[in-house]
Amino acid sequence: MSIIYLQIKGTGSYLPQHVLTNQDLEKMVDTSDEWITERTGIKERHIAKGISTAYMAIKASQKAMDSAGVTPDEIDIIIAATITPDYLTPSLSCLVQKEFGADSAFCFDINAACSGFCYALDIADLYIKTGRAKTILIVASEMLSRITDYTDRRTCVLFGDGAGAVIARAGDTKGVMDSICCAVGGLGDVLKASVFEDYKFIQMNGKEVYKFAVRVNIETITQLLSNNNLSTDDIAYLVPHQANKRIIATVSSKLGIDSDKTYINVDRYGNTSSASIPICLDEMNKKGLLKDGDKIILTGFGGGLTYAGILLQWVGM
Ligand code: UT7
Numbered sequence: 001m002s003i004i005y006l007q008i009k010g011t012g013s014y015l016p017q018h019v020l021t022n023q024d025l026e027k028m029v030d031t032s033d034e035w036i037t038e039r040t041g042i043k044e045r046h047i048a049k050g051i052s053t054a055y056m057a058i059k060a061s062q063k064a065m066d067s068a069g070v071t072p073d074e075i076d077i078i079i080a081a082t083i084t085p086d087y088l089t090p091s092l093s094c095l096v097q098k099e100f101g102a103d104s105a106f107c108f109d110i111n112a113a114c115s116g117f118c119y120a121l122d123i124a125d126l127y128i129k130t131g132r133a134k135t136i137l138i139v140a141s142e143m144l145s146r147i148t149d150y151t152d153r154r155t156c157v158l159f160g161d162g163a164g165a166v167i168a169r170a171g172d173t174k175g176v177m178d179s180i181c182c183a184v185g186g187l188g189d190v191l192k193a194s195v196f197e198d199y200k201f202i203q204m205n206g207k208e209v210y211k212f213a214v215r216v217n218i219e220t221i222t223q224l225l226s227n228n229n230l231s232t233d234d235i236a237y238l239v240p241h242q243a244n245k246r247i248i249a250t251v252s253s254k255l256g257i258d259s260d261k262t263y264i265n266v267d268r269y270g271n272t273s274s275a276s277i278p279i280c281l282d283e284m285n286k287k288g289l290l291k292d293g294d295k296i297i298l299t300g301f302g303g304g305l306t307y308a309g310i311l312l313q314w315v316g317m
Helices: 022-026 033-040 053-068 092-100 113-129 185-190 206-227 245-255 273-286
Strands: 005-014 018-021 044-047 077-081 106-110 135-143 161-171 176-183 237-240 295-302 306-313
Touching: 005 053, 005 113, 005 273, 018 022, 022 033, 033 245, 044 161, 053 092, 053 135, 053 161, 053 273, 077 092, 077 113, 092 106, 092 135, 106 113, 113 135, 113 161, 113 176, 113 273, 113 295, 113 306, 135 273, 161 273, 176 206, 185 206, 206 245, 206 295, 206 306, 237 245, 237 273, 273 295
Parallel strands: 077 106, 077 135, 237 295
Antiparallel strands: 005 161, 018 044, 135 161, 176 306, 295 306
């Protein structure tokens, strides 16, 4: 019996029109373009106005389906990653299904914060490998502006809104080669948000998250490489969760990964949580950066605390 693999066959993304620059933030809180740029690398972020998390998810999903040449009736599962859904129920994935009339799909959301896309890809890989599904829509959509306190300079400069999606299909050459998904619930208090408490916004110990991010990113990449007898030279691109340019640069330099192999767009979008990695993949795909056979490492970390990594071989679309 031949082995079935998950291959990414289409990508899409959506960023809301409104752009919030560092100069705009200078007028809202006691901060400066210089501080934000030096500490995070972020220059601007997109903010959703008058639209929903589902709207962004639907836009990104439509583009991913178009890019894969897939119609809604072919989709077996819709997995949505989000920590900022429009409703507790119906789920974001059910709202996407309804829009497209993808009635043969079953749908569920996962909450793994900024690791959400990697977790979703790992789950999709298992459904495909076991033959339970042939075509899966994975969409990550976040409206972090909903849970951001724009009077708190420690957090409001960091986050942005947006969505990214991929179509995953069963194929006979390796796409997803290896996955690592982990959680450290004991550290959950360092990054929290609850819509049920009086303070409904993100609360974060930035320094603790920073240290965690550098450590787990290095561990995850090292583990993926060693599990598969690869070195950093074998990797075409590192596509890390886009939270802070300094975290990404530290990880790349400690592992000896060239900066031109490390994809960064946090300067333009800020931290879009689970959406950041599929937004990167869509940009890279559109720019023609990804070649058949390229090995790519995706890494996520965030609330939970959670972290994850995927070793992916790009298969020509
Ligand atoms: O997706 C996962 C989500 N989170 C993350 O990835 C966050 C990871 N952490 C980080 O990216 C960094 O820790 C931050 C960018 C959040 C903060 O950078 P830092 O270098 O760790 O700064 P800090 O928190 O140590 O603050 C240094 C100073 C403080 O002032 P004092 O106490 O030294 O006088 C802060 O009050 O910078 C001050 N500060 C600011 N100043 C101007 C904090 N935020 C700002 C700001 N503008 N926006």
